Amino acid sequence: MTTMSGFQMTAPGEPLSPVRREIAVLAADDVLVRVAGCGVCHTDLGFLYDGVRTRHPLPLILGHEISGYVEDAGSRLRALVGKAVVVPAVLPCGECAVCRGGHATICAAQVMPGNDRDGGFATHTILPGRFLCPVPGAASDPDAQLGEAPGLTLRHLAIVADAVSTAYQAVERSGLRGGGLAVVVGLGGVGTFAAQVAAERGAAVVGLDVDPRRREAAAKIGVGLALDPREIAGKELRARVAEFARASGAPATGWTILECSGTPAGQQTAFGLLVHGATLMVVGFTLEAVSLRLSNLMAFDARALGNWGCAPQLYPAILDKVLAGRIDVVSHAALRPLSRIAEALEDVHARRADRRIVLVPDREEMA
């Protein structure tokens, strides 16, 4: 096997084009990963449709939510060969001053697959191997049952690479504890995991989403109160959330608000829910500006924290919770063949996909 195949982006708005490439000789710190699954994220759509620029010039194979097998490795990482892994969506260098200072997610030398290098919408991808997260108990069959959650396979774990881990780091950074109150704005690809992670810590969880199907399904992800922020807004929304907090025994201050919609309306809703000592996690992304009274952060002694990716150190704990069935990914994933990537991207763009799509390389492509 000396070639790989995949789909590359050539220009914004253009369809992805199939590509077949020679597999390059590996650098000492790189590994060749045979892709088991690669999730489709709104970040990919931002590159494709919204004019967000990839850091590596086009053409580029997108996809940064990868699980797979280490098929080959550079001289310094031979011990990884054969291992099943989840690939953190942000791979820091581990050596620079910011990495050593504990802020790996801003490492200037970080590699994000499908942004800094070719990514996972392919049969194989070559990546820095240092921070890949081995999957305990994984067999050589990517469709084999893993852990305690019925139906869980290595392919589903692709979602851990970004959607689950981003949500997890956001909750972790917020300092949310059991007995606290979390409000998740946007119960989509990341928000659905933010709610689960918050509930798993023992917090009372409010979920806001404009989509009635998501609100109806919200109880399954630990949401105790699901509301439509287009129907209930402003002071009424604050009052309803405060009432729920009281009824749940959560405090009236120090709420954790997780903005996962990546929309201006969602950001304004989230900002409007600030209370004294609140923490607003800015998890979703939009290029658009919003009008806010920034001084409310001062008046409420509150804070707004951005969240980019997830530090590799957190992945083993996340994976443990997923394997133990404490965070459900199976119900939130839809496996589809990589050959039908165009349709998958269209479905996500048109918001027709009610689960996170994981693209799985077709058998014939893998041959």
Add this chain to the structure above:
Amino acid sequence: MTTMSGFQMTAPGEPLSPVRREIAVLAADDVLVRVAGCGVCHTDLGFLYDGVRTRHPLPLILGHEISGYVEDAGSRLRALVGKAVVVPAVLPCGECAVCRGGHATICAAQVMPGNDRDGGFATHTILPGRFLCPVPGAASDPDAQLGEAPGLTLRHLAIVADAVSTAYQAVERSGLRGGGLAVVVGLGGVGTFAAQVAAERGAAVVGLDVDPRRREAAAKIGVGLALDPREIAGKELRARVAEFARASGAPATGWTILECSGTPAGQQTAFGLLVHGATLMVVGFTLEAVSLRLSNLMAFDARALGNWGCAPQLYPAILDKVLAGRIDVVSHAALRPLSRIAEALEDVHARRADRRIVLVPDREEMA
């Protein structure tokens, strides 16, 4: 002495009116402070001119930046009688869940003089005494020299109650360390101390102000690069700050940006200076909204932290630095008689005051 006199606010936009009152019997946890000085803050102007509402209904004696002597004390605080003190602008209860959890600045039972109760634009004020900060080495004469800084008196220490301590807590919370880069937006009443505190920690300091006099004086408060954000803005400003960081040996990431202007323009400038891992401290206040790309917090893995007041626990360290002359308040204060409060407020409102005004009760009023 059974009466006190002062000036009370009766309605927004109306002149303050002189008032003489009986001194009430003290509750067990209260103290009677004879005012040595009370600083004029933009928060007072917000109440008077901008429609910000005081938490206690009007009429109310404003003023929350107080130094003085404990002249009498309730049964539980007798040991304080005779002590010279600085009165933290925010006095938490010390007993509730948020206080015990280390977040005293959002204590729901907090008392801010001149907002929750009558404040310091008076000969005397009655306050919860628990968290007053005793001034080491103070004599009974409020005009006596204190510490190492020539000209420093107890009256000047009024400024420590809010302007200096707010700046100090903001820098403390930001995590700024020696060798880092701080950008102070607005070199006014609080910003001038934010710059000093940042410089005292060994950070390289950029100061932004539209006032040429403040920029000219900025070197004295530790500012290494002073710029006019109306002349140099956007990418050019970022580039100039980055160049200064490089020349100072400070990193290109993780800047601390201290927004002390409390203006929409200043907030936009501050937000526009976000770099990877940056911390924006929202210290100034304005009722106005600003248009921002909130998602930049996510894209830069950055954060915006509000800062309300200062936890009482930080005051002794701040006072030490002021008494040692490591933070200069003398050059930044102008003592004026309390009887001329109307003129003082007008001067601050019209931005004619180039120093922070400390109102000093007149001798005849104290009799």
